[in-house]
Amino acid sequence: MTTHGRDTLEIRPLxxxxxxxxxxWHYEAGVLIDEVNTPQGLAHWVGAYRSRLGMDAGTPVEVGAADVTTALAVRGALRDLLDALVDAAQPPDASLALVAERAQRVQEARVTWPPAGPRLEWPDGVRTMDIVAAQVCASAIRLLTSPRRDLLRRCPAPSCVLFFTALRTGQQWCSPACGNRARVARHSAKSR
Known part of the structure; x- marks a missing residue:
């Protein structure tokens, strides 16, 4: 997805x-952006995260309208779980079940070690969205069941809907831009 002539996809490798x-799903310059709500957007996201998904550079990214529906359902369930964790609440049972069921598909992959180094091999016929859902749901389970969960935060900056892990002591925002936006909003409120 692009806004104001630039790619809005920002990869945070940590x-x-x-x-x-x-x-x-985020705001960019006050505009709500959904990177995966079209087949093209979902394919772009998958392409950008290909290596983290365990997909080779040559693996074709094939997604359609049904995959977008799946992606949105998975993302909604993940948000429910992350919201529940940050709010110290109980997540919806359906969201927990969906994430747990999708994460199990990771077991279909096997690790091989060709001369170029270790890699994941998915069985023939596994769809791109099945790989995406399995990997992001397995990632959620690892996060939610590890000590790192204590570092998960929801960004408090105005117009930000992102989660982040506070990897630095005192980290309050998901990015320096959000920190600046929060300080400007606080200054404007004082000036009024």
Whole structure:
């Protein structure tokens, strides 16, 4: 997706894949952007995260309208779980079940070690969206069941809907841009 003539997809390599997938829905310059709500957008997201998904550079990315529906359902379930964690609440049972069921598909992949180095091999016939859903849901389960879950935050900056892991002591925002936006909003409120 592009806005104001530039690609809005921002890859944060230190974030868990599940957090990155939920970040495919965000604000950019006050405009709500959904990176995966079209087959083209979903294919672009998959292409950008190909290596983190365990997909070779030559693996074709094939997605259609049904895959977008799946992607949106998975992302919604992930957001429910991350919201519940941050809010110290109980997530919807359906969201928990969907993530757990999709994560199990990771077991279909096997690790091989060709001369170029280790890689994941998915069985023939596994669809692109099945790989995406399996990997992001497995990432969510790893995050939710590890000590790193204590570092998960929801960005408090105005017009930000992103989650992030606070990897630095005192980190309050998902990015420096959000920190600046929050400080400007606070200054404007004081000036009024």
């Amino acid at each position: 974030e868990p894949l599940a957090v990155e997938f939920t970040s495919s």
